Amino acid sequence: MAERVIMTPEAIARIRTSFAEISAEPRTLAGRFYTELFDAAPKLRGLFPVDLTSLQGHFEAALALVIRNLEQMRALEEPLRELGAQHVAWGAKPEDYILVREALIRAIRASSTNWNDTVEADWRRAITSIAVPMVEGAAVHAAMVAERLSQE
Ligand code: HEM
Numbered sequence: 001m002a003e004r005v006i007m008t009p010e011a012i013a014r015i016r017t018s019f020a021e022i023s024a025e026p027r028t029l030a031g032r033f034y035t036e037l038f039d040a041a042p043k044l045r046g047l048f049p050v051d052l053t054s055l056q057g058h059f060e061a062a063l064a065l066v067i068r069n070l071e072q073m074r075a076l077e078e079p080l081r082e083l084g085a086q087h088v089a090w091g092a093k094p095e096d097y098i099l100v101r102e103a104l105i106r107a108i109r110a111s112s113t114n115w116n117d118t119v120e121a122d123w124r125r126a127i128t129s130i131a132v133p134m135v136e137g138a139a140v141h142a143a144m145v146a147e148r149l150s151q152e
Contacts, residue, residue, distance in 0.1 A: 002136065004073070005129035011122045012070045018119050019067050022111040030059040032107035041099045047091040063104075066126050073129050080130060081137030088138050097131040 022029050038045045069076050105123055109115050
């Protein structure tokens, strides 16, 4: 199992301050995120619905998850694993989580006035703390399918 990402209370406070600034314009941020993601990885566009406005929900849910639950990551691990297993059906590969994380960081940076290396590192850790259990959940899903196969 991958090591758990621990956020200090100071880092969580910095993230929330940063989020308060960018969440004033959620649509701008969401638009930037998908532009960044599909510019960096056009192959991912086909996984998402044609109508980009429906992607809004995905983006906002993902970001709100990161922000709201930074102190309770342990309690969130199981639901995140399930979300990760669900993502297998949507075509998300483990490597895609890096692309998503970096696109999100570029979008947040472009929407921020108080950006620095510390805030960037904080955001990267926060997003990683969500992505790691999701990728593990996908791996557990694959192991369970293998188990089922072997028993047929
Ligand atoms: C930080 C990591 C991520 C989080 C927190 C996250 C969160 C979510 C959530 C909450 C949903 C909506 C679930 C629902 O409707 O029940 C969703 C859907 C989806 N996610 Fe993610 N996601 C993440 C990473 C990824 C990655 C790496 C990919 C692959 C490129 C991806 C592709 C998708 C797709 C294709 C959908 C379905 C969109 C649709 O058809 O409506 N996600 N995600």
